[in-house]
Amino acid sequence: MKLSRAAALSSSLLLGAVLALTGAGTAQADATAQSMDYVALGDSYSSGVGAGSYDSASGSCKRSTRAYPKLWANANSPSSFAFTACSGARTSDVTTTQLGPLNSATDLVSITVGGNDAGFADVMTTCVLQSEAICLNRIEQAKGYVDTTLPGKLDEVYSAISAKAPAARVVVLGYPRFYKLNGNCLAGLSENERRAINDAADYLNTATAKRAADHGYTFASVVGTFTGHEICSGSSWLHSVNWLNIGESYHPTAAGQSGGYLPVFDSNA
Structure with a gap:
């Protein structure tokens, strides 16, 4: 009936x-x-640089117990969890050193990648140490790389993931905007530099989202969760320049991993 x-x-x-x-x-x-087999790939934003509590066995990759992949695995108890994300990783590092755990049984993959290829660490160093004009010029160079070269690099990574884990759901996470404009920072970069850096982050996210979509992957933006928690906000989830531990500069804190990245990944996993 x-x-x-x-x-x-x-x-x-x-x-x-x-x-x-x-x-x-x-x-x-x-x-x-x-019942999921989960593999976490990517760069320092996935390994958890800036969050502290690094696994000593991960060496210079600095995989943190407070990074969003580890937090998600702790909360959801997948049947297997492989954490290969590594500080400083570029797209070529992902394809050559991180894909070992992927196979036909892999159900879920997370990744952040592209920022190191585009030279954003050098962008930030240039902007902190050089003039506004040099800073803005370096940002334009990075955006040019995002236009001309990065899409092909991302295609190589995404195609390699698909080849090894054809059934996996792949969640590509983006990068936050670094600065709250007209915020409470009294010194440091100019507003023009902060605005240009934010625009560059958006530029990178837009390009990454396009490549992810073309491969059938989910792009998950963290801009919304970090809004109100940028540098100069008074409640930052991002390290500013840290001269004592320069590698943590412009990376999420533990709160940024748990409050900025984890809920976005969880809602898309």
Whole structure:
């Protein structure tokens, strides 16, 4: 017997209510997560540089127990979890050193990559140490690389992931904007430099999102979760220049990983 639309809707609502009351829906979601094979790839934004609590076994890759991949794995208990993201990684590093755990059984992959290829560490160093004009020129050079070269580099990474893990859901996460404009910073970069750096981050995210979409991957922006927590906001989830540990400069803090990256990944995993 074929149910009417009204009857079908009523049955659906009733089933939803039963699942909610019995906890079956939650149990089903937990079971799904626990049956997942998850691999976390990428650069320092995925390894957790800036969050502290680094796994000594990871050496210079600086994989943090407070990084969003580890936090997600702790909360969801996937059947397997491989964490190969590494500080300083470029696209070529991902393809040559990080893809070993991927296979046909891999269900979920996360990745941040592209910022090192585009030279954003050098951009930030130039802007901190040089004049505004030199800073803005270096930013334009980086954007030129994003236009001409980075798309092909991202294609190589994404194609390599697909070849090794054809059934995996791949979540490509972006980068935050670094500065709150007209914020509470009294010294340092000019507003023009801060605005140009933010625009460059958006530029990189837009290019990355396009390549991810063309490969059928999900692009997940963290700009929204970091809004109100940029440098100069008074509640920053990003390190500013850290002369005592320069490698942590312009990277998320532990709060940035748990409050900025984790919820975005969780909602897209």
